[in-house]
Amino acid sequence: MALLRPRLLPNLVNNLFHFSSTPFPTRSFASRRAANTDDQDEDLAAARTWLANLNTRTMPRHLCEISFSRSGGPGGQHVNKVNSKATLRVSLDDLFPLIPRIIHPQLQSCRYVAQRTNTLVIQSEESRKQAANVETCFDKLHQLLQKSANEVIPGETSRDQKEKVQKLKKAENEARIKYKKLRSSKKSSRRGSDD
Numbered sequence: 741m742a743l744l745r746p747r748l749l750p751n752l753v754n755n756l757f758h759f760s761s762t763p764f765p766t767r768s769f770a771s772r773r774a775a776n777t778d779d780q781d782e783d784l785a786a787a788r789t790w791l792a793n794l795n796t797r798t799m800p801r802h803l804c805e806i807s808f809s810r811s812g813g814p815g816g817q818h819v820n821k822v823n824s825k826a827t828l829r830v831s832l833d834d835l836f837p838l839i840p841r842i843i844h845p846q847l848q849s850c851r852y853v854a855q856r857t858n859t860l861v862i863q864s865e866e867s868r869k870q871a872a873n874v875e876t877c878f879d880k881l882h883q884l885l886q887k888s889a890n891e892v893i894p895g896e897t898s899r900d901q902k903e904k905v906q907k908l909k910k911a912e913n914e915a916r917i918k919y920k921k922l923r924s925s926k927k928s929s930r931r932g933s934d935d
Contacts, residue, residue, distance in 0.1 A: 787840035788896065791889045796882050800838055804881075805829045806874055811865035825865040826873035828881065832858050839885065846888040860884075 811825035836844055852860045864876035
């Protein structure tokens with residue numbers, strides 16, 4: 741029996757799902773698992789340091805393209821005369837090499853992404869001055885990166901918390917084994933003796 745798969749655009753499928761080359765799931769061995777956890781721990785440590793160093797001054801401003809247009813809203817004739825609305829565009833292809841890999845899916849699904857051009861588009865028209873609107877755009881970009889990182893990057897677990905979790909797992913396992921032995925003895929007492 742053939743498996744039916746929905747017909748999707750190839751680029752969309754490649755972006756959403758990572759298909760393995762083998763058609764069946766394979767079992768990973770302990771050595772591979774240990775290597776993967778080491779890589780994940782290093783990636784998480786790098787992502788945490790990146791997040792700790794992220795601020796508005798470390799933003800990649802050289803990658804951004806800024807354009808100005810007329811803003812709407814109140815302001816009288818000043819709105820009709822001056823291009824004060826700032827629009828900031830950042831290509832995700834240029835931004836992704838500079839940020840941790842764990843944040844990429846979160847950024848691709850945010851509301852600021854223009855899918856056709858694969859860019860982040862952030863606008864600001866809160867102020868009547870161009871420079872203030874540009875800074876607001878960079879602040880929004882910084883907040884977006886920080887929010888995405890905080891949602892995806894887990895906090896570092898303390899040693900006390902790890903020990904507490906191990907104790908809870910051990911207690912849960914002992915309780916499970918005790919319950920299984922109790923059920924086993926109950927079932928064996930129902931069978932009676934075969935004399």
